[in-house]
Amino acid sequence: MKHLPKHLRPRWRYLAVTVESWPDADVDRGAFQRELWYAGQNLLGDAGSADADLTVLDFDFADGYGETVVRARRGHADAARAAVACVDEVNGHPVGVAVRGTSGTVRACEEKYLGRRGELFEQRKVAFENDRRAAHARNGDVDVRLDGSFVGATELDFE
Template sequence: MRSRLPVLRERKRYIAFEAEAEGPVISRDLISEFHSAYVSLFGDVGVSVNRAKLISLQGRFGILMCWDGHVEETRAALATIYAVSGTRVAIRVLGVSGTVKAATEKYIPKLSQVSAVEERRIELEEISGWIARSRGLEIDVSRKDRINGSDTRYLGLTCFDLDGGCDDADGTSDGL
């Protein structure tokens, strides 16, 4: 079978993203959730026009392919994902590129700090609980009682809340 002429081929765009979640995210669940969100927003016709697919998901960073001209739609569909198999998640688009290589080199960090688990208890005037994990300046604290007004498992705090923080910290997510 003869291949399609290059001029007739549709161009692709690769969206590098970060899945900020309360727990580990499996790629199968994520793509299923994305597909469900996309169908809910644009219907079957929309899905047929833009056949987005997950290229890779390593840790919390991933790359998603979509057709050129449908980047904003894909971005909107990613923004409507708020939970993956019951775990709260937020998909942050890091950037859009024309090739997988460029997307990886530009937007996916080579080093990322692994969440450290510290067996430390926090006792403040208003809140108390165990540190579930920390990343850079960000600290997630688990509480036994349910948090009012939100469906998250952890309280989101920072070093600034606990001990005043560090003056030279730049506050990047990786703390590198």
């Protein structure tokens, strides 16, 4: 089966959503998805909910705090925001949800609104154990390549 041409494929918007609850709350992706569908159906009706096509893509929840990315069809982002705002409990646990932002790609949504920045590193040569070696530097930490593996070091080890 052939793929649809790009101009016929559905377009999506991605909502960055934070979820807060009590530390002992049991909230998982499936339960949050179910509550989101119910909220969308109650608010938008069957046809509106089907048009918005709300889907939870990535869900991370621990110790009462979580983040997720919710996908919605382009043109239905406002309806999706309203449906997300209607979620007030998951698995019998009260939750507070907030939409932090909307983006056109999952990656931009995570990096811009959820703080999941891609790690930036710089590759350079360093002197380690009196020998010149390849290293990867990021956030003040340096990983030095040594015999097929890496050794962790800091900037202070090279002065």
